[in-house]
Amino acid sequence: MSDVAVIGLGAMGTALAEAFLNKGHSVTVWNRSPAKAQVLAAKGAVVAASLEDAVRSSQLIMVCLLVYDTVHEALAAAQEALSGRTLVNLTNGTPEQARAMSDWAVGHGANYIDGGIMAVPPMIGGQHALILYSGSRQAFDTHAGQLDALGTSMYLGEDAGLAPLYDISLLAGMYGLFAGVLQALSLTGAVGIRAGEFMPLLMSWLNAMQGALPKWAERIDSDDHTSAVVSNLGMQADAYVNLIDASTAAGISTELVLPMQDLMRRGVAAGKANADLSSLVGLLQLSKQATRD
Numbered sequence: 001m002s003d004v005a006v007i008g009l010g011a012m013g014t015a016l017a018e019a020f021l022n023k024g025h026s027v028t029v030w031n032r033s034p035a036k037a038q039v040l041a042a043k044g045a046v047v048a049a050s051l052e053d054a055v056r057s058s059q060l061i062m063v064c065l066l067v068y069d070t071v072h073e074a075l076a077a078a079q080e081a082l083s084g085r086t087l088v089n090l091t092n093g094t095p096e097q098a099r100a101m102s103d104w105a106v107g108h109g110a111n112y113i114d115g116g117i118m119a120v121p122p123m124i125g126g127q128h129a130l131i132l133y134s135g136s137r138q139a140f141d142t143h144a145g146q147l148d149a150l151g152t153s154m155y156l157g158e159d160a161g162l163a164p165l166y167d168i169s170l171l172a173g174m175y176g177l178f179a180g181v182l183q184a185l186s187l188t189g190a191v192g193i194r195a196g197e198f199m200p201l202l203m204s205w206l207n208a209m210q211g212a213l214p215k216w217a218e219r220i221d222s223d224d225h226t227s228a229v230v231s232n233l234g235m236q237a238d239a240y241v242n243l244i245d246a247s248t249a250a251g252i253s254t255e256l257v258l259p260m261q262d263l264m265r266r267g268v269a270a271g272k273a274n275a276d277l278s279s280l281v282g283l284l285q286l287s288k289q290a291t292r293d
């Protein structure tokens, strides 16, 4: 028996297995393409001959494959072996996929924990690697000591969908930021300003703007988007046109920034011109809006 089995040895699965080994845990590994297991075998991992052997090797089974369909497909071959074990699925997916996977695993007698990895492989094992978990509290408490080998663990609740919900929401914030940065560097780069020259200013501006976010949280939680507004939506919607026009004039695609303009205009049309930008959350929540209407 090993302390933990790691199924899936892509860039992330390999980093997970290495982190367990580095913290002194015994590890059994399995990957569809066996060659990827060799580097871990050299570091002390046991290479299972089959996925079922890997599952039977440990009470704690970590799975990190590409997508959920792959996980279903791969684990189907070993479903009988899951009974009584804890399955921790760190594959990126949606809350709905996580809940369905949880039902499936529990239906086969396993404890289920879903996870979201907020890190890239080189960060795994360090404290800055945040791993979100949700699902069986009892199983999480039992294995928390082992899971801490991967980074900083955060347990979110019994609903297996919570970890992917937090994961996807954090990624949404990240991609929004990245989209804006791409536009900014396209604009400055088009006139020959080097990215390295502009980046410090951009980073400092983005850091300053983060300061507005706690107030947004207050406004959203209290549903009060109009008191003490210093940069109202109407003003921002008018100024935003310049961002579109300047991009177009410079031959820069507006595909990343046009949707924000559409949303701002929708907000103004809905009577939110004097409200803060935070009020746009209500317009994005289409199903909630339909219930209110």
Ligand SMILES: NC(=O)c1ccc[n+]([C@@H]2O[C@H](COP(=O)([O-])OP(=O)(O)OC[C@H]3O[C@@H](n4cnc5c(N)ncnc54)[C@H](OP(=O)(O)O)[C@@H]3O)[C@@H](O)[C@H]2O)c1
Pocket (backbone or CB within 6 Å): 008, 009, 010, 011, 012, 013, 031, 032, 033, 036, 064, 065, 066, 067, 070, 073, 074, 090, 091, 092, 093, 117, 118, 119, 120, 121
């Ligand atoms: N890398 C990151 O920065 C990062 C960060 C956070 C989260 N994640 C998530 O972690 C998961 C794994 O990412 P990764 O970077 O390790 O990806 P990867 O390097 O592309 O590895 C994919 C893994 O999935 C396996 N796989 C794919 N299709 C399969 C199938 N039909 N049957 C069995 N195994 C199959 C691959 O096996 P083979 O080796 O045989 O192809 C490999 O082990 C993804 O859900 C990803 O979103 C990754």
